[in-house]
Every structure is written in structure tokens, then in C-alpha cells.
Amino acid sequence: MGLKEKVLTKSMFVFHLSSGSCNNCDIELLDCLTPRYDLERFGVVLVGSIRHADALLCTGSANRQCMPRIKKIYEQMPKPGFVIAWGACGSSRGLFKDSYNTTEPLDEIIPVDVYIPGCPPKPEAILAGIKKLIDRINSKSKE
Amino acid sequence: MSHKATIPIGPYHPLQEEPEFYKLVVEGEKVVDVDVRIGYNHRGIEKISESKSFDQSIFIVERICGICSSSHPIACVQAIEDIGDIVVPERALHIRSIIQELERLHSHMLWVGLAGHFLGYNTVFMWGWKYRELICDIMETVTGNRQNYAMHKVGGVRRDIEKEHVPYILTRLDEFLHHLDMIKGSVLDDPVLHVRLKGVGVLTMEDAIGYSALGPTARASGVNIDVRRDHPYAAYDRVKWNVITQKEGDVFAKAVVRILEMYESVSIIRQCLDKMPAGPIDSNPKDIPPGEGIGNAEAPRGEVFHYVRSDGTNSPVRHKVRAPTYMNFPTFRQTVVGETVSDATIILAAIDPCYCCTERMLIVDSEDKEILSAQDLIRLSQEKTLKLKEKMRVK
Numbered sequence: 001m002g003l004k005e006k007v008l009t010k011s012m013f014v015f016h017l018s019s020g021s022c023n024n025c026d027i028e029l030l031d032c033l034t035p036r037y038d039l040e041r042f043g044v045v046l047v048g049s050i051r052h053a054d055a056l057l058c059t060g061s062a063n064r065q066c067m068p069r070i071k072k073i074y075e076q077m078p079k080p081g082f083v084i085a086w087g088a089c090g091s092s093r094g095l096f097k098d099s100y101n102t103t104e105p106l107d108e109i110i111p112v113d114v115y116i117p118g119c120p121p122k123p124e125a126i127l128a129g130i131k132k133l134i135d136r137i138n139s140k141s142k143e
Numbered sequence: 144m145s146h147k148a149t150i151p152i153g154p155y156h157p158l159q160e161e162p163e164f165y166k167l168v169v170e171g172e173k174v175v176d177v178d179v180r181i182g183y184n185h186r187g188i189e190k191i192s193e194s195k196s197f198d199q200s201i202f203i204v205e206r207i208c209g210i211c212s213s214s215h216p217i218a219c220v221q222a223i224e225d226i227g228d229i230v231v232p233e234r235a236l237h238i239r240s241i242i243q244e245l246e247r248l249h250s251h252m253l254w255v256g257l258a259g260h261f262l263g264y265n266t267v268f269m270w271g272w273k274y275r276e277l278i279c280d281i282m283e284t285v286t287g288n289r290q291n292y293a294m295h296k297v298g299g300v301r302r303d304i305e306k307e308h309v310p311y312i313l314t315r316l317d318e319f320l321h322h323l324d325m326i327k328g329s330v331l332d333d334p335v336l337h338v339r340l341k342g343v344g345v346l347t348m349e350d351a352i353g354y355s356a357l358g359p360t361a362r363a364s365g366v367n368i369d370v371r372r373d374h375p376y377a378a379y380d381r382v383k384w385n386v387i388t389q390k391e392g393d394v395f396a397k398a399v400v401r402i403l404e405m406y407e408s409v410s411i412i413r414q415c416l417d418k419m420p421a422g423p424i425d426s427n428p429k430d431i432p433p434g435e436g437i438g439n440a441e442a443p444r445g446e447v448f449h450y451v452r453s454d455g456t457n458s459p460v461r462h463k464v465r466a467p468t469y470m471n472f473p474t475f476r477q478t479v480v481g482e483t484v485s486d487a488t489i490i491l492a493a494i495d496p497c498y499c500c501t502e503r504m505l506i507v508d509s510e511d512k513e514i515l516s517a518q519d520l521i522r523l524s525q526e527k528t529l530k531l532k533e534k535m536r537v538k
Contacts, residue, residue: 017155018162020184023497024209024290026161027253031279034256034272050155065182066162073155095206098194099187120209120290 005080008054009134011043014084015053015077019070020102021060024120025087029057037123044130055082055133061089061096062106074110082133085112086126088119095119147175150484154183161498172483177476184498192462197223197297197431200459204449207464208500209290210253213246214442215449215464215500216295221376221438222451223297223459229428235299237419239377242286242294243440244408244415248319249278250443251401251408254495255326258398261488262339267330274322277315284308299425309416316409323409327402340395344478344490347392354474357467358445359400360494364392370441382414394493401495431457442467444495466500 018026032039033046047053050073062070074083085106088094096102106112113136116129152165162183168176188207192200204215217239224231231239256271279289285304286292294300304312330336346356351364361368369386371379387403389396433455439448445467452461471494479490 018184020186021161022186022206022209022212023161024206024212027209028290031272031276034276035269036273036276060184061186063183063185065185069154095203096186096191099191101185101187119206122289 005137005140008080008082009137011045012130012134013045013047013052013054014057015047015050015055015073017050017056017058017070017073019058019060019066019090019106020063020096021087021089025059025090028120028123029059029086029126032123032126037127039127039130042127042130050076051078053077053081055084056110057084057086058106058110058112059086059090061093061099061102062104062109063096063099063101064103067103067109070106070109082113082137083110084114084116084129084133086116086129087121088117091115091117146170154180163498167484167487169484172485174479174482174484174487177479177487179472179475181498189462189464193459196457197453197459200462201296202293204462204464205291205293208466208497210250210497211246211442211444211447211466211500212291213242213294214440214447215466216293217243217377218438218440218447218449219451219462220295220297221440222436222449223431223438223453224428225436225438226434226451226453227428227431227436229298230426231299232423232426233378233420234303234422235424235426236378237381237415238300238304238424239295240379240382240415241304241412242292242300243377244411245278245282245285246292247408247443248405249275249282250495251405252278254401254443254492255330255398258489258492259330261492262336264336267326270322270326274319274326277319277322281312281315284311296425297431298428299423301425303424304416304419312416313413316412320406320409323402323405331399331402337395340398340489341391341393343394343486344482344493345391345393346474346478348390350474350477351392354477355470356445356474357470358441358443359397359404360445360471360474362386362388363396363400365390370439370446374439376438376440378415378418379411381418382411384411384414394489397493431455435461442500444468444497444500445471447500466497468494468497468500472496 056077085091090106093102093105114129114133116125118125148169150167154162154164164180166178167174188203192203201216201219204219205212207215252271252275256268259267283289285308286294346364348365351361351366365388367388372386384407387400389400431453433453435452437450439446448465450463451459454460475491479487
């Protein structure tokens with residue numbers, strides 16, 4: 001890990017990808033950006049295009065229709081980039097494990113750096129999750 | 144001379160948090176046609192529910208949609224209670240009403256925020272979501288969760304509203320009402336919003352009836368329907384409240400209906416807390432007899448309908464869900480054609496679409512083949528989308 005990753009920790013641009021979720025994680029994500037939790041004070045900004053993003057925040061159980069698109073979006077992300085699996089579905093497909101429309105867990109489709117469990121995770125959990133990611137990048141760049 | 148251009152929107156875009164794909168066909172600035180492709184959120188909930196027990200299936204339907212995570216379970220438990228003629232204690236009915244109205248408050252507030260964001264009023268977005276936190280606080284105190292409350296169960300509710308919670312809920316509601324007054328004033332008295340929203344995306348009463356629009360979308364067009372009054376469930380027939388309707392059918396009327404409904408919700412919660420009798424909260428039913436039942440509830444977006452069939456075992460044989468956006472969505476084409484591209488967003492937002500709710504499966508039975516493969520199910524799902532499209536093309 002070099003200078004590029006270290007710079008990312010100062011202000012991380014996040015792209016939100018919902019791959020067949022129940023909307024709850026997505027609402028809690030927007031909640032994080034609003035006055036009470038205000039993720040932007042840590043430099044985290046939600047961006048509209050994956051090409052501007054440093055991290056891909058993926059919610060939902062990765063269903064059949066979304067799976068090829070998740071791969072495509074990950075390939076479009078400028079590297080170095082990080083993937084955050086958000087919620088029980090993003091981490092392990094959660095309740096929808098037995099569904100005919102979910103194929104494989106997110107971390108088998110693309111490499112995942114941080115898991116934030118919960119159904120849905122509380123806004124405090126995403127703050128902790130992003131902090132963990134930043135700590136991880138820092139500790140790796142020291143090595 | 145006409146030159147048609149196509150603007151693809153989505154499926155992953157910052158506009159709305161859910162994935163969906165739109166094709167707007169435009170002529171200059173004017174929208175002449177719209178096409179939608181869904182399926183990005185399909186998780187096969189009806190089928191999963193049929194493999195779970197009755198108690199577990201309520202947790203599944205709770206995760207159909209994050210915003211309606213009280214409406215879907217309440218409709219589902221009512222369908223199951225309908226099968227077994229299970230009597231629910233009075234206190235549980237009142238608690239159900241309170242949870243349902245709290246959900247409506249947070250959902251409408253969320254909508255006001257998002258609508259403000261789409262119009263470029265980011266202050267309204269921040270306000271709306273900031274004051275929505277008050278409702279989330281009440282939810283966290285009463286149910287233990289900010290979202291996915293897990294309150295409803297067959298025969299009653301899972302948690303009681305303690306005596307100590309009541310003053311807290313009331314003070315928080317007062318605080319909320321104070322902010323709601325401010326938002327009502329700043330949104331409904333804003334001259335720019337009047338110009339921007341009045342006469343935009345008009346859904347006439349005939350169209351609203353023709354498309355079977357539901358909830359605030361229909362009520363803003365003068366259709367006086369509300370499940371809470373027409374087919375009372377929980378404790379709605381024991382409290383006094385009004386159904387809010389508007390005649391205009393434009394985006395502004397939809398905003399007015401939602402904002403005024405929040406006042407009614409606060410009033411319902413206060414009356415329920417006041418009238419709530421002491422007693423048990425759960426009738427502890429033992430088993431569900433064979434039979435079929437229906438349950439409906441007024442979600443923030445309209446009527447949620449659940450059908451459950453039981454064969455006497457402990458899991459449903461068939462579970463059918465119809466969510467309000469399924470009925471409201473086709474009205475989007477009716478209202479957006481002829482408007483400008485810049486208005487398309489707010490017209491879509493005005494019906495408060497929820498794709499997570501909508502993406503259900505319709506056909507599972509087939510005469511020729513007994514077992515359908517996953518590919519067949521996908522094909523059926525695509526055919527359903529096609530059918531929906533055909534329906535949207537024909538007036």
C-alpha cells in the first residue's frame with residue numbers, strides 16, 4: 001500500500017449500489033448523511049458515478065439480475081478501490097439465502113474489504129465501519 | 144419535423160436509492176413516452192415465505208420493504224388471523240395502530256425530504272430527515288429497532304408499550320409537531336413551489352379510478368378511499384380522524400395530502416395512547432386450521448394486500464402479496480407524457496414509488512410442467528414485466 005491509499009483516508013468518496021435489498025440499509029445510509037449523524041464531517045461524500053468513487057458500498061442480496069452488473073461496476077471503479085458489504089444481506093445474503101433468485105454471496109462475486117453486519121445496521125455502525133476501513137488502510141500502508 | 148431521442152436513466156443512479164431502469168423518449172424538452180424495466184430487487188419473497196412457518200414468514204414479509212416494515216407484517220398477520228378466526232386483545236389492536244401511524248409519519252417525512260431534494264430544496268431534505276429522527280427515536284424506545292420493528296405477531300403484538308414510554312412518546316410527538324408546522328409553512332406557502340408544482344403531472348379522477356390508484360396518489364385526485372376507514376382494522380374504528388383528499392391531482396396536491404395526513408397520524412397516536420386499555424397483548428394462538436384468509440392494511444403509499452392459504456400444517460401453502468406501488472406505478476406514464484424532462488423526476492417521486500414492494504411474482508402454477516426451473520421463473524418474471532409494459536402502453 002502506498003501514497004494513493006493513504007490519501008484516500010482523508011476524504012473517501014462512496015458509491016452506493018443497491019443489489020436487491022429491502023431499502024432499509026439504503027435509508028439508513030441516507031440517514032448517515034443527514035444532520036444527526038453527518039458522515040460528511042469525516043470527508044465521506046456520496047457520489048453519483050462509480051468512476052468518481054474510492055469505495056463501493058454494496059447493499060442487498062445480489063440477485064440474478066444484479067450479479068453481472070455488480071461485476072461490471074466493480075471493474076469500472078478506479079483502483080485502488082475498496083468494497084464495503086453493508087447489512088446482513090450484503091455480508092451473507094441474510095434471510096434471502098434460500099431464495100431462487102440469489103446466486104452467491106457478494107464476497108464470492110467481488111473482493112470485499114469491510115463487512116458491516118446488522119439488519120439494518122444502525123447509522124453508528126457505518127461510522128464504525130468506515131473508521132475500521134480507514135484504520136485498515138493506515139495499518140497496511142505502514143507495513 | 145420531429146426528432147425523438149431516448150434518455151436512459153439507471154439502473155444504478157444517485158436519484159433514488161433503489162435500482163430501476165427508465166427509458167424516457169423525448170422530443171426536445173417534452174417527454175413523449177416512458178418505459179420502465181424492473182427486476183433488480185426481486186428476491187422471491189412469496190416463495191421463501193411458503194418454506195417458512197407462519198411465525199417466521201412474518202419476519203420475511205417485514206423485509207419486503209424497509210419503509211413499510213409495519214404495514215406488510217400487519218396485513219400478513221391479519222390474513223393468518225382471518226384463517227383461524229383468532230381474536231386479538233384490545234390493547235394489542237391499539238398498539239398496532241400506534242406503530243402503523245408512527246411508520247406513516249416517518250415515511251411521509253422521508254418523502255417530503257426526498258421531494259425537496261429532487262426540487263433542489265436541499266434544506267428541506269436535511270430538515271425532513273433530521274426531524275424524522277424523532278420518530279425513529281420513538282420507534283427505538285418502543286420496539287427496540289429504528290427500522291424492521293418486529294412488533295406484529297399472530298394473535299397480538301410482541302412488545303408492550305410501557306407506562307413510562309407514554310410521556311416520552313407524547314413529548315417527542317409535540318416536538319415533531321412543532322417542526323412539522325414549520326415545514327408545512329415553508330413548503331406550502333412557498334410561492335416558487337406553487338409555480339413549480341401546481342398543474343404539473345395531473346392525474347385526473349377518472350384516470351385514478353381507471354388505474355386503480357391507491358393511497359395518497361388516489362386521494363390527491365379526489366378519490367376518497369382509505370382502508371383504515373373503509374375496512375377498519377387494528378383500532379382505527381375506535382378513534383376519530385379524517386381522510387384527507389384534494390381535488391387537483393397534481394404534484395402539489397399529493398404533497399398537501401401527505402403533509403396533512405401527518406397531522407391526522409399524530410392525532411390518531413395520541414387518541415390511541417389515551418384510550419389504550421390495560422390487559423394482555425397476545426392471545427397466544429396454538430395452531431392455524433386449514434383455510435384461506437386475506438388481510439389488508441393502509442401502508443403510507445396505499446393498500447397492502449396479503450392472501451395466505453393454509454393446509455393445516457405450520458407453514459403457508461400459498462402466500463400472495465400485492466403492494467400499492469404495483470397499482471400506482473402505471474399512473475406515472477399517464478401523468479408524465481407531455482411534461483418536460485425536468486418535471487419527470489418530481490412526477491415520479493410524487494407517487495412515492497417503492498420497487499422493493501412491487502417486485503412480486505404473479506404466476507407459479509403451470510399446467511404442462513409441474514416443477515419450474517429457476518430459468519422458467521426468470522422467464523415468467525420477465526413476461527410479467529412485459530405484461531406490465533403492455534398494460535402501461537394501452538390506455
